[in-house]
Amino acid sequence: MTTNILEMRGITKTFPGVKALQDVTLNVARGEVHAICGENGAGKSTLMKVLSGVYPHGTYTGDIVFEDEVVEFKDIRDSEAKGIVIIHQELALSPYLSIAENIFLNNEQRGALGLIDWNKTNTEAVKLLARVGLRENPTTKIMDIGVGKQQLVEIAKALSKRVKLLILDEPTAALNDEDSDHLLNLMLHLKGQGITSIIISHKLNEIKKVSDAVTVIRDGKAIETIDKVDVTEDRIIKDMVGRDLEHRYPDHTPNIGEEILRVEDWTAHHPQDPTRVMVDNVNLNVRRGEIVGIAGLMGAGRTEFAMSLFGRTYGSRITGKVFKAGKEIKTRTVTEAIDNGIAYATEDRKTYGLNLIEDIKRNISMASLGKLVKGGLVDDNEEFKVANEYRTSMNIKAPTVLAKTGKLSGGNQQKVVLSKWIYSNPDVLILDEPTRGIDVGAKYEIYAIINALAAQGKGVIVISSELPELIGICDRIYTLSEGRITGEFPIDAATPETLIKHMTMEKAR
Amino acid sequence: MSDLETKPASNTPEGAQVNPSNSKAAAWFSHVIADLGKNGIFVALIVVVVLFSFLTDGILLRPQNISNLIVQNGYILVLAVGMVMVIIAGHIDLSVGSVAAFVGAVSGVFAVTWGLPWWLSIILSLLVGALVGVWQGFWIAFVGIPAFIVTLAGMLIFRGLALVVLGNANIGSFPAEYRALGNGFLTDLFGEFELDPLTLGVAALAIIALIVQQVRTRKGRAAYGQEVEPLVWFVVKLVLITAAIAMFAYALASYKGIPVTLIVLAVLILVYGIIMNRSVFGRHIYAIGGNLHAAELSGVKTRNVTFWLFVNMGVLAALAGLIFTARLNLAGPKAGDGFELEAISAAFIGGAAVQGGVGTIGGAIIGGLIIGVLNNGMSIMGIGIEWQQAVKGLVLLLAVAFDVYNKRRSGGR
Numbered sequence: 037m038t039t040n041i042l043e044m045r046g047i048t049k050t051f052p053g054v055k056a057l058q059d060v061t062l063n064v065a066r067g068e069v070h071a072i073c074g075e076n077g078a079g080k081s082t083l084m085k086v087l088s089g090v091y092p093h094g095t096y097t098g099d100i101v102f103e104d105e106v107v108e109f110k111d112i113r114d115s116e117a118k119g120i121v122i123i124h125q126e127l128a129l130s131p132y133l134s135i136a137e138n139i140f141l142n143n144e145q146r147g148a149l150g151l152i153d154w155n156k157t158n159t160e161a162v163k164l165l166a167r168v169g170l171r172e173n174p175t176t177k178i179m180d181i182g183v184g185k186q187q188l189v190e191i192a193k194a195l196s197k198r199v200k201l202l203i204l205d206e207p208t209a210a211l212n213d214e215d216s217d218h219l220l221n222l223m224l225h226l227k228g229q230g231i232t233s234i235i236i237s238h239k240l241n242e243i244k245k246v247s248d249a250v251t252v253i254r255d256g257k258a259i260e261t262i263d264k265v266d267v268t269e270d271r272i273i274k275d276m277v278g279r280d281l282e283h284r285y286p287d288h289t290p291n292i293g294e295e296i297l298r299v300e301d302w303t304a305h306h307p308q309d310p311t312r313v314m315v316d317n318v319n320l321n322v323r324r325g326e327i328v329g330i331a332g333l334m335g336a337g338r339t340e341f342a343m344s345l346f347g348r349t350y351g352s353r354i355t356g357k358v359f360k361a362g363k364e365i366k367t368r369t370v371t372e373a374i375d376n377g378i379a380y381a382t383e384d385r386k387t388y389g390l391n392l393i394e395d396i397k398r399n400i401s402m403a404s405l406g407k408l409v410k411g412g413l414v415d416d417n418e419e420f421k422v423a424n425e426y427r428t429s430m431n432i433k434a435p436t437v438l439a440k441t442g443k444l445s446g447g448n449q450q451k452v453v454l455s456k457w458i459y460s461n462p463d464v465l466i467l468d469e470p471t472r473g474i475d476v477g478a479k480y481e482i483y484a485i486i487n488a489l490a491a492q493g494k495g496v497i498v499i500s501s502e503l504p505e506l507i508g509i510c511d512r513i514y515t516l517s518e519g520r521i522t523g524e525f526p527i528d529a530a531t532p533e534t535l536i537k538h539m540t541m542e543k544a545r
Numbered sequence: 546m547s548d549l550e551t552k553p554a555s556n557t558p559e560g561a562q563v564n565p566s567n568s569k570a571a572a573w574f575s576h577v578i579a580d581l582g583k584n585g586i587f588v589a590l591i592v593v594v595v596l597f598s599f600l601t602d603g604i605l606l607r608p609q610n611i612s613n614l615i616v617q618n619g620y621i622l623v624l625a626v627g628m629v630m631v632i633i634a635g636h637i638d639l640s641v642g643s644v645a646a647f648v649g650a651v652s653g654v655f656a657v658t659w660g661l662p663w664w665l666s667i668i669l670s671l672l673v674g675a676l677v678g679v680w681q682g683f684w685i686a687f688v689g690i691p692a693f694i695v696t697l698a699g700m701l702i703f704r705g706l707a708l709v710v711l712g713n714a715n716i717g718s719f720p721a722e723y724r725a726l727g728n729g730f731l732t733d734l735f736g737e738f739e740l741d742p743l744t745l746g747v748a749a750l751a752i753i754a755l756i757v758q759q760v761r762t763r764k765g766r767a768a769y770g771q772e773v774e775p776l777v778w779f780v781v782k783l784v785l786i787t788a789a790i791a792m793f794a795y796a797l798a799s800y801k802g803i804p805v806t807l808i809v810l811a812v813l814i815l816v817y818g819i820i821m822n823r824s825v826f827g828r829h830i831y832a833i834g835g836n837l838h839a840a841e842l843s844g845v846k847t848r849n850v851t852f853w854l855f856v857n858m859g860v861l862a863a864l865a866g867l868i869f870t871a872r873l874n875l876a877g878p879k880a881g882d883g884f885e886l887e888a889i890s891a892a893f894i895g896g897a898a899v900q901g902g903v904g905t906i907g908g909a910i911i912g913g914l915i916i917g918v919l920n921n922g923m924s925i926m927g928i929g930i931e932w933q934q935a936v937k938g939l940v941l942l943l944a945v946a947f948d949v950y951n952k953r954r955s956g957g958r
Binding site for chain 1: 765766768769770771772819822823824825828829831832835836838839840841842843844845846898902903
């Protein structure tokens with residue numbers, strides 16, 4: 037028997053057009069806490085989905101050896117039966133059911149006649165809750181406890197399944213410091229009970245605190261596995277970002293003019309919980325012809341900032357001032373924002389950006405139908421002409437503009453979204469993760485479009501969690517952490533190391 | 546989630562045929578097939594009509610029966626116009642039958658009990674319908690209660706109010722001008738003839754207008770480099786449509802002339818067809834139904850659009866109530882019973898999507914006509930009401946199943 041509980045050997049996983057994992061090898065020793073770290077999109081979650089059977093055997097190549105046995109999982113139930121439990125970032129709990137009901141969901145404690153034995157359910161739940169250090173009544177509904185406690189319920193649920201290998205995907209992303217500490221201590225405690233864990237995280241300080249070994253993944257490849265004694269932040273950061281940055285980005289010669297947009301003291305609160313500050317006193321500006329980056333990890337408040345600014349489509353109790361070319365403007369509704377020359381292309385284009393059952397033409401005209409109206413009616417011939425011009429100039433790969441946007445690839449969908457906003461003729465474009473889920477070739481095209489917009493004298497704000505991308509295309513970068521601007525760097529001063537440091541900078545408490 | 550893949554950029558120049566075959570006939574044929582596929586509902590109507598003219602030994606297509614078909618189904622078609630718009634936006638309206646009954650009762654009070662002039666009664670009744678729409682639209686658009694619930698409540702509320710207004714009695718004997726809305730005919734304006742010349746004249750004008758409009762659209766599209774159908778098919782289609790209108794007009798002309806209900810309907814179809822296709826409001830309705838969030842983030846005032854949509858539905862429900870009341874010459878407590886279901890069926894049979902975002906006024910009208918022909922044909926055959934219900938239910942299910950199957954095959958969402 038080897039000391040490794042898990043060996044993933046030469047795992048390769050491809051999606052159409054993208055090689056998500058390339059010959060990844062991961063060895064996890066029995067009884068350790070193993071951290072996996074990497075940028076967003078590096079392939080960490082894909083690797084864990086391969087391991088847990090979300091991507092079943094046969095859809096990837098390579099071998100998974102668990103407890104000295106080659107395993108072939110068909111689905112997530114197979115892996116759970118072996119004792120591998122994954123807890124996703126978005127918790128999989130039913131808010132209207134009690135803690136105990138959630139713990140034993142699909143694993144109900146039955147008594148006579150196969151009916152649920154509620155006494156057993158609740159007493160067993162109490163025992164499990166004690167193991168994770170959560171003192172709550174097992175009949176309390178999930179919706180009535182905080183996210184930190186919900187996370188613990190998930191772990192209790194995993195324990196009820198006799199977990200041997202526990203995988204936590206960014207478990208502290210949504211937790212405050214106290215809850216994070218508790219969770220990390222619990223991981224160490226479970227380690228004492230012989231449970232092996234894998235933790236996926238960006239947060240370097242917590243990785244240093246709990247893990248015995250760190251594997252860094254970049255661009256779908258495992259860069260190296262570092263032993264606890266050798267772990268330093270610098271080394272991890274270098275592994276995470278160290279790639280060839282040349283020729284991935286089109287040349288960009290900035291021609292920067294006067295200020296076009298300034299945001300002062302922008303603060304927004306959570307829409308359901310108005311006491312939670314999501315965007316905290318943000319001040320920033322953009323000049324004509326300038327590409328400004330906002331770097332922040334998931335949950336830093338990037339999208340929240342953009343959407344609260346764009347017609348208050350996110351948040352509550354929003355305060356702050358917006359100035360365009362030195363004059364104060366209001367952006368209380370989307371229409372007002374558009375009329376004031378602001379455009380916002382969302383992070384999630386399928387849910388928020390496009391009408392997928394409609395054609396390219398009607399998606400492009402959506403935000404500026406007024407321009408096409410002649411004598412009270414929409415001129416559909418003109419609309420066709422306009423859409424065709426964008427199809428050509430943006431190189432949207434579709435046979436005609438009458439093709440439904442739902443059938444386009446991610447890159448082409450994004451070009452349709454950009455066409456829509458460019459047609460609205462804005463002065464400032466806010467692009468939220470403009471290249472997420474897009475293959476490398478299309479990314480280059482999107483960067484070229486961004487450059488062209490800046491060259492026309494527009495101000496462009498690019499929100500991204502991919503640092504090389506921001507460094508490759510921006511003229512200036514702000515870092516955002518916990519809703520606050522933690523730094524501002526002219527491009528010459530923006531190194532991945534400094535940016536990451538400021539992106540993970542926590543509030544002084 | 547993996548991204549949907551597109552084929553590599555195809556090199557076909559824009560405006561090329563779907564089928565690049567050199568053979569003109571093949572291209573022509575593929576066009577006809579594509580057109581038939583797109584207008585499957587139209588083909589279905591023709592099939593149903595042909596089927597029932599055989600089953601009823603031709604009674605179905607007798608002039609009097611054709612005229613009846615329009616008059617008997619007029620109010621359902623009026624409701625279908627509003628309903629398909631509501632469904633495209635992703636909502637539903639269960640209250641239209643009750644609203645029609647309520648407005649019918651109120652119009653009885655105006656025109657009979659109070660003896661107001663017929664035109665004032667009609668205007669006031671339509672206003673009452675608008676107010677009903679304001680009420681429901683407020684809850685749906687601004688409070689955010691699902692339309693299903695609000696209109697389910699409305700179904701009860703307005704049925705109850707109709708009974709209150711009627712006070713356990715029927716209101717009857719409406720003025721002749723009011724009654725014309727339901728069973729009047731434009732006829733004999735030029736004296737009595739075997740074939741009513743007015744009807745034939747209107748039909749001729751309609752055909753000319755249609756041809757002119759079609760030719761202009763075709764020219765416009767061609768001028769902008771858009772794909773146009775082969776000329777031969779274009780002409781064949783126009784000839785077929787012209788023939789259908791001519792036959793229809795001949796039937797009406799040899800009976801009593803143009804029903805007033807048909808005039809109302811024609812105006813509605815024309816106006817709402819343009820609204821849905823060519824107006825910003827109509828485009829916003831499709832956008833909301835297709836993706837509410839995307840519409841909102843594109844600057845569509847989604848709440849306002851939803852609100853006005855239900856105000857519009859209220860007015861159309863009121864109009865349907867007036868037509869029905871006028872036809873029976875009686876405002877009664879059972880009026881409008883089950884109208885909502887027929888209108889909803891018409892919209893879905895006509896190709897509207899359950900999730901919203903898809904549907905047309907024309908489709909809903911044809912869907913309504915299919916239901917009408919089924920009703921009428923089975924009645925002529927002497928089939929009992931119980932079997933009629935069952936058959937109509939089955940047709941609705943099959944129509945939607947066909948639609949779902951079609952979408953899945955073409956890889957829709």
